[in-house]
Each structure stands twice: as C-alpha cells, then as structure tokens.
Amino acid sequence: MFYACSLLKNTRLDKEWELIDISKKIKVPVKYLEAIENEQINCFPQEPYCSLIIKDYADYLGLNGTDILALFRRDFEQKRKQKTTRNNSFSFTPRFTFIVSLIAVIVLFSGYLISEYYKFHQPPKLKINWPLEFTLSSSTFDITGTTDPESTIRINDDLILVNNDGTFEKKVSLSNGDNKIIIESTSPNGKKTVEEKIINSSL
Numbered sequence: 173m174f175y176a177c178s179l180l181k182n183t184r185l186d187k188e189w190e191l192i193d194i195s196k197k198i199k200v201p202v203k204y205l206e207a208i209e210n211e212q213i214n215c216f217p218q219e220p221y222c223s224l225i226i227k228d229y230a231d232y233l234g235l236n237g238t239d240i241l242a243l244f245r246r247d248f249e250q251k252r253k254q255k256t257t258r259n260n261s262f263s264f265t266p267r268f269t270f271i272v273s274l275i276a277v278i279v280l281f282s283g284y285l286i287s288e289y290y291k292f293h294q295p296p297k298l299k300i301n302w303p304l305e306f307t308l309s310s311s312t313f314d315i316t317g318t319t320d321p322e323s324t325i326r327i328n329d330d331l332i333l334v335n336n337d338g339t340f341e342k343k344v345s346l347s348n349g350d351n352k353i354i355i356e357s358t359s360p361n362g363k364k365t366v367e368e369k370i371i372n373s374s375l
Contacts (some may be wrong), residue, residue: 174211174251176226176244181209198228199296205229213251244256296323300355307372308346316341317358319365326356346373 184194191209195202204225206214216222223241230240300317318338319325325332327338334340344353354368 173249174244176230176240176248177208177211178249179235180226180229180233180242182230183235184209187233189233194229194285198225198232200225200228213248219282237258271277292359292361293363294359295365296320296357296359298357298365298367300367300369303371306369309374310346312343312345312371314341314343314373315353317355320359323357323359326354326358328352328354344371346371348373 181319184191191202191205194200195205203215204217204222206212207217208222208226208229209233214324217290223245227237227241231237231239296319298317298319300315302315315327317325317340319334319340321336321338323335323338325334327342327344330341330342331344344351349372350372351371352368353371354366357365
C-alpha cells in the first residue's frame with residue numbers, strides 16, 4: 173500500500189475537489205493523477221516526472237510536498253523489493269507438485285516404452301560355454317549356455333528347451349573328424365543371434 177497515494181486521495185476527497193480541475197491547475201494529465209491515487213504502478217509516469225507530479229500535487233492540496241514525496245519513495249522502494257522477492261522465491265505448491273509428478277510419470281513411462289521397444293527389436297543375447305579345447309576324444313559333449321528366456325534355441329536345427337532363467341543344455345553327438353556346431357537363438361520378433369564352432373573329435 174502507498175500511504176502517500178492514499179493521503180493525496182483522501183485529502184482531495186475531503187476538499188471535494190475534482191481531478192479534472194486539479195489537472196488543469198497543475199498542468200498534469202488526469203490519467204496520471206488517477207494512477208497515483210489508485211496506486212496503479214504500471215500506469216505511473218516515468219521518473220523524474222512522477223516525483224515532480226507527486227510533490228506538485230501534494231503542495232496544491234496544502235500538504236508538505238517534500239514529506240509526501242519522501243513517503244512515496246519509501247513505499248515505492250518497499251513495493252519494488254517485495255516484487256523482486258516474490259519473483260525470486262520458489263515454493264512447492266500443490267499445483268507445482270502435481271505437474272512435476274505428472275512429468276516424472278510421463279518421462280518414466282516413455283523411458284520404459286523406449287526400453288521395451290529397443291529390447292523387442294534387438295537380437296537376443298547368446299552366451300555359449302564352449303569346451304576349452306576344440307579337439308575331443310569322445311563321441312559326445314555337453315553344450316550349455318544362456319539366452320533370453322523368451323527366445324528359442326536350435327542346435328544344428330534341433331529345438332532345445334530354454335529354462336525360465338534363460339539357461340539351456342544339450343548333449344551333442346560327434347562323428348570322427350570336424351563337427352560344425354551351429355547354435356541359433358531366435359527372439360519372439362524373429363531376430364536371431366548365431367554362434368558356431370568347429371569341434372574336432374578323434375575317436
């Protein structure tokens with residue numbers, strides 16, 4: 173609140189003077205006098221014109237123009253500081269919290285969808301526990317490995333059961349000489365990952 177503005181307005185009303193008459197006497201547009209009386213800061217004239225109007229208006233009303241101007245400047249400075257503080261302050265209002273929460277949910281959900289999209293369109297992982305030596309002296313050997321639980325495994329075109337944790341195993345028969353082992357993992361969307369090795373058997 174501008175105490176100086178209220179004092180000017182109340183004094184004028186007590187004297188029952190019209191703004192239009194005062195405007196003509198002190199040669200100030202009525203719109204500026206109305207803005208000052210009604211504390212319409214955005215409509216105040218620019219300085220130093222505003223201060224001159226305040227002082228002349230106060231003097232015309234029989235008040236001490238210098239004192240009224242000092243009051244006005246004090247109130248104006250307080251208003252300016254309050255406005256700056258409000259603009260710089262930050263508070264978690266319910267509306268702000270709701271908006272932030274909504275954005276977080278949207279971001280998380282979008283991230284999940286993107287992750288699932290890339291996961292669906294990526295070839296399945298496939299890890300094979302190959303023997304340390306690729307020349308064996310037996311007619312069979314056990315192949316074990318892991319893949320995505322949703323994928324299917326074929327070893328040399330034989331369909332192999334994949335466990336719930338993605339592990340699988342199969343005993344493979346070998347013939348004498350080189351044996352080509354092809355292991356193929358296929359995801360539900362048809363993407364494939366293939367590994368192959370040559371295992372030599374010396375029976």
